[in-house]
Amino acid sequence: MATAETLAPVTTEEPVTSVGLFDLTRQRDRLGARIEARIDDVLRHGQFILGPEVVELEEKLAAFAEAHHAIGVSSGRDALTMALMALGVQPGDAVFVPGFTFSASAAAVAPLGAVPVFVDVDEDTFNMDPDALKAAIAAVKAEGRLNAKVVMPVDLYGLPADYDRISAIAAENGMRVLADAAQSFGAIMGNRRVGTLAPITATSFYPTKPLGCYGDGGAILTEDEALSEEIKMIRTHGRQGSGDEAMRIGMTARLDTIQAAVLLIKLEAFAAELDRREQMAALYTELLAGDFATPVVPAGMRSAWALYTIRVPNRDQVRERLAEMGVGTGLFYRVPLHKHPAFKQWAPDGLSLPVSERLADEVLSLPIHGDIEGREVRFVVDCLRKAVG
Numbered sequence: 200m201a202t203a204e205t206l207a208p209v210t211t212e213e214p215v216t217s218v219g220l221f222d223l224t225r226q227r228d229r230l231g232a233r234i235e236a237r238i239d240d241v242l243r244h245g246q247f248i249l250g251p252e253v254v255e256l257e258e259k260l261a262a263f264a265e266a267h268h269a270i271g272v273s274s275g276r277d278a279l280t281m282a283l284m285a286l287g288v289q290p291g292d293a294v295f296v297p298g299f300t301f302s303a304s305a306a307a308v309a310p311l312g313a314v315p316v317f318v319d320v321d322e323d324t325f326n327m328d329p330d331a332l333k334a335a336i337a338a339v340k341a342e343g344r345l346n347a348k349v350v351m352p353v354d355l356y357g358l359p360a361d362y363d364r365i366s367a368i369a370a371e372n373g374m375r376v377l378a379d380a381a382q383s384f385g386a387i388m389g390n391r392r393v394g395t396l397a398p399i400t401a402t403s404f405y406p407t408k409p410l411g412c413y414g415d416g417g418a419i420l421t422e423d424e425a426l427s428e429e430i431k432m433i434r435t436h437g438r439q440g441s442g443d444e445a446m447r448i449g450m451t452a453r454l455d456t457i458q459a460a461v462l463l464i465k466l467e468a469f470a471a472e473l474d475r476r477e478q479m480a481a482l483y484t485e486l487l488a489g490d491f492a493t494p495v496v497p498a499g500m501r502s503a504w505a506l507y508t509i510r511v512p513n514r515d516q517v518r519e520r521l522a523e524m525g526v527g528t529g530l531f532y533r534v535p536l537h538k539h540p541a542f543k544q545w546a547p548d549g550l551s552l553p554v555s556e557r558l559a560d561e562v563l564s565l566p567i568h569g570d571i572e573g574r575e576v577r578f579v580v581d582c583l584r585k586a587v588g
């Protein structure tokens with residue numbers, strides 16, 4: 200639960216006149232002095248690469264997610280590519296990604312010479328549709344040109360994908376599952392946390408993610424010792440331990456020690472921030488239900504609420520009006536993956552992903568973060584009602 204110590208109390212009764220989509224300044228006010236002290240420790244000991252803070256963070260991330268291994272890496276996108284490398288993805292392999300997600304989910308596949316295959320998403324959860332996945336795998340197998348290798352569900356806006364069904368489909372087809380949990384660290388499915396819902400999970404610490412650092416950063420979590428060792432080699436030029444021989448092709452893809460120091464303090468406040476996000480999402484849903492298409496959270500799941508996203512038919516007009524009223528909103532995402540210029544080469548002629556295409560026209564993300572207050576949510580909702588009216 201949020202406590203006075205971990206989250207700032209309401210500091211003013213001034214009327215709300217604007218609300219930004221994200222606001223990291225309040226978190227900085229709460230945690231800044233402690234973060235600076237930990238950064239100062241790093242500046243003093245000077246182990247900027249894989250220093251003790253990285254090791255400490257990896258232990259704490261693994262403990263938080265109740266996962267066996269956590270490995271700090273340079274970004275969420277690199278985490279995806281590294282996980283695919285560890286899974287042995289190579290030219291001629293197909294990696295199944297949802298059609299409605301951030302471009303990095305597909306871009307991570309390309310450097311390996313593999314092909315992203317776009318799968319439509321579920322109308323309610325916005326996550327990969329297991330039936331569409333089944334059909335896409337069957338089509339790839341029937342064509343016989345690519346080897347169906349990995350399924351990469353994305354936990355969009357912080358909500359875990361349907362890992363039960365997706366894992367079963369992957370197993371039936373002899374495929375592995377890699378979770379793109381860039382937006383969902385801290386979320387829960389049943390009694391398991393993100394990080395353990397797939398054999399290997401990639402997350403991002405981009406500053407505006409639920410757990411964000413002050414630059415680029417990410418992590419890979421896995422239950423598999425061999426994959427964990429492979430990832431550690433990949434992040435340091437393919438070297439094993441302190442040896443200077445390249446045992447495999449690797450990358451320069453470590454989490455900076457300074458970013459680990461920042462994250463160690465932020466992780467202490469993370470559970471309370473997740474609670475605040477959850478409470479404020481519930482308030483939005485209570486105030487909007489009946490009049491707006493609000494997010495659907497299946498039974499047994501808890502979202503990390505990276506974003507609170509509704510569907511609005513005349514979205515662009517509403518967004519403009521909200522901006523005039525001082526409300527920041529976001530469009531995640533305006534273009535489905537198969538329509539990106541860089542990915543058209545992998546979109547067979549006439550490929551249609553109707554749900555992804557509809558969502559891209561209608562989604563609108565409202566302000567949410569670990570310090571947002573109820574009165575700000577009420578302000579946003581009042582403005583939204585005026586904007587659509």
Ligand SMILES: Cc1ncc(COP(=O)(O)O)c(C=O)c1O
Binds near residue numbers: 353415
């Ligand atoms: C779904 C998804 N995948 C991958 C990434 C890439 O993460 P990063 O920005 O840390 O490279 C993001 C980040 O925005 C994301 O939202």
